[in-house]
Amino acid sequence: MQQATLELNFAEAPEARQARRRAGAEQWSRQLFLAIGDGSEWDYRGECCDLQRPEGKCACGHQGLRYLFTIHRARDGKTAKIGSTCINHFSGISAALVDGITADRERLEKAAAERIKAAKATAANQQNAELLAELSALLWSIERKLAAAPDGARVPHFLWWAQLTPENARWRLAKYGSDGSKTHPAIKPKPYKIAAALTRWLKGQIAAFSEYTEKPFYRPGY
Numbered sequence: 001m002q003q004a005t006l007e008l009n010f011a012e013a014p015e016a017r018q019a020r021r022r023a024g025a026e027q028w029s030r031q032l033f034l035a036i037g038d039g040s041e042w043d044y045r046g047e048c049c050d051l052q053r054p055e056g057k058c059a060c061g062h063q064g065l066r067y068l069f070t071i072h073r074a075r076d077g078k079t080a081k082i083g084s085t086c087i088n089h090f091s092g093i094s095a096a097l098v099d100g101i102t103a104d105r106e107r108l109e110k111a112a113a114e115r116i117k118a119a120k121a122t123a124a125n126q127q128n129a130e131l132l133a134e135l136s137a138l139l140w141s142i143e144r145k146l147a148a149a150p151d152g153a154r155v156p157h158f159l160w161w162a163q164l165t166p167e168n169a170r171w172r173l174a175k176y177g178s179d180g181s182k183t184h185p186a187i188k189p190k191p192y193k194i195a196a197a198l199t200r201w202l203k204g205q206i207a208a209f210s211e212y213t214e215k216p217f218y219r220p221g222y
């Protein structure tokens with residue numbers, strides 16, 4: 001009960017929050033006016049940058065901005081860098097300036113999201129390439145063990161079902177080479193176009209075959 005009371009005390013009334021925000025906005029607006037004067041004198045020419053980190057500073061003094069937009073004042077050639085939210089507190093500016101900056105802000109955010117997506121895809125591909133190599137090496141090691149087994153040796157049902165038998169192993173090693181440098185021919189992960197699905201498939205395959213790498217897994221003769 002005491003806790004609830006404390007939480008209630010910390011909550012801010014909507015009116016108070018609005019007033020505080022208004023006061024903040026007015027302050028930024030004043031600061032911006034002091035820094036760059038009349039908003040109607042400025043235009044935006046598409047110069048913007050994504051700093052990658054929130055290290056940017058607006059002409060109004062607002063810090064911690066990631067995206068900055070350069071505006072120009074034709075009469076004296078002055079430029080200023082401002083943030084995309086600050087323009088909402090910038091009196092006298094044209095709708096075109098707001099629209100231009102807003103559109104570029106959206107474009108920069110989209111590009112940043114796409115870069116993150118591409119980086120994740122690259123990492124996933126890298127991981128899958130490693131898993132693929134691991135599975136391939138695992139299958140070749142099973143093949144080499146099987147190849148050393150006599151014809152008709154009994155293998156676990158799972159391997160038999162996967163056509164991993166001594167006869168097949170000898171045939172495959174002769175055909176594809178015994179050094180295991182080639183990707184094992186049984187690995188055809190083409191249907192798994194989504195990286196996450198391929199990762200799951202590879203991990204599942206590795207888990208399924210791993211147990212046959214340590215202990216003896218065939219019995220000679222039927």
Ligand SMILES: [Zn+2]
Nearest residue numbers: 058060062086
């Ligand atoms: Zn600002």
